[in-house]
Amino acid sequence: MKRLVRVLRRIFVVLVAIWLVITGASLTYNFATRERAEPPPGLRFVQTADLQTRYDSWGTTGTPIVLVHGAAESVESWSALVPVLARTHRVYAYDITGYGYSERKAPYTIEHLAAQLLGFIDAMKLTKPVLVGHSLGAGVVAEAALEQPAKVGGIMFLDGDGLPIPGGGPPRAVVDTLIVDPYRTSALRLVLGSDSLIRNIYNDACADRCAPLTHDEIQVWTRPFRQEGAEKALWQMVGRDFPSVQPERLALLKNSPVAKAVLFGALDNQGGSAEQTATRVGAPPPTILPNQGHLTLISAPVEVAAAIEELAARSQPTR
Numbered sequence: 649m650k651r652l653v654r655v656l657r658r659i660f661v662v663l664v665a666i667w668l669v670i671t672g673a674s675l676t677y678n679f680a681t682r683e684r685a686e687p688p689p690g691l692r693f694v695q696t697a698d699l700q701t702r703y704d705s706w707g708t709t710g711t712p713i714v715l716v717h718g719a720a721e722s723v724e725s726w727s728a729l730v731p732v733l734a735r736t737h738r739v740y741a742y743d744i745t746g747y748g749y750s751e752r753k754a755p756y757t758i759e760h761l762a763a764q765l766l767g768f769i770d771a772m773k774l775t776k777p778v779l780v781g782h783s784l785g786a787g788v789v790a791e792a793a794l795e796q797p798a799k800v801g802g803i804m805f806l807d808g809d810g811l812p813i814p815g816g817g818p819p820r821a822v823v824d825t826l827i828v829d830p831y832r833t834s835a836l837r838l839v840l841g842s843d844s845l846i847r848n849i850y851n852d853a854c855a856d857r858c859a860p861l862t863h864d865e866i867q868v869w870t871r872p873f874r875q876e877g878a879e880k881a882l883w884q885m886v887g888r889d890f891p892s893v894q895p896e897r898l899a900l901l902k903n904s905p906v907a908k909a910v911l912f913g914a915l916d917n918q919g920g921s922a923e924q925t926a927t928r929v930g931a932p933p934p935t936i937l938p939n940q941g942h943l944t945l946i947s948a949p950v951e952v953a954a955a956i957e958e959l960a961a962r963s964q965p966t967r
Contacts, residue, residue: 674830678837697763703772704742707739710738714740717748721748722747725945728949746884752878758891761788765789778803781806790803804955807918811920812889832883853918857948907962914936914937914939915939
């Protein structure tokens with residue numbers, strides 16, 4: 649028994665020593681990487697409901713189109729699609745709260761994100777815009793159309809079904825107990841500082857159909873997460889219910905007068921089922937792009953723009 653006690657005591661001492669080393673290294677790394685990035689110059693902001701929202705706009709004629717990005721994305725994510733759409737449409741994109749450069753303000757619920765979108769429509773004085781929601785953004789445009797259909801001309805589910813993540817996220821108690829500082833801060837900053845890891849995540853989402861990211865392009869994707877308050881906002885979102893619309897509520901769109909469209913990449917393993925989404929919301933058969941993944945807005949901008957233009961044409965009232 650005494651020998652067992654000695655062995656257990658040694659194991660405990662070793663574990664404490666390892667913990668002290670890891671904690672010390674984590675604290676040192678966090679201190680060394682504490683400097684936050686400045687926002688890029690020339691950003692445009694508008695007050696939308698209770699938020700200062702960063703946005704941009706392009707084009708001068710045609711049906712207004714509002715682009716709503718997905719998780720870990722920003723206005724810059726639409727850079728391949730915008731030049732195609734802006735030839736014949738007025739195009740707007742904004743950063744949803746919690747991502748990009750918009751003001752970060754909880755709660756990060758689907759209702760709050762939809763309020764930001766509806767506030768943006770009001771602030772820009774848009775009449776019956778077409779709302780294009782990518783991934784997480786699909787739920788945002790769906791909720792906005794459900795809450796105030798008279799303000800919306802059409803909605804597109806782009807690589808996203810608007811539904812909760814199957815199985816849900818990790819329980820809040822688990823997140824708060826296991827994903828704690830200083831380790832979670834170190835883990836996030838290590839990911840953001842690894843070009844190879846970011847490229848792997850990007851290539852997987854894109855099904856290897858996108859051009860390789862350069863170092864400067866990676867900095868564009870990750871810079872928003874280096875803003876003051878960005879890490880706090882991220883951890884407020886982790887462990888909460890993913891912003892989404894429940895199936896029974898989403899099905900109410902079937903009887904909505906708002907025009908609907910669904911477009912997915914055939915190789916998308918993150919957005920859900922295009923066919924089931926179209927059936928659920930009462931949209932025409934979905935557009936499926938062969939050999940494309942979860943980032944069709946980047947890998948197939950011409951095809952996505954054509955589908956949006958078709959939806960815009962259907963969204964206009966007949967004379």
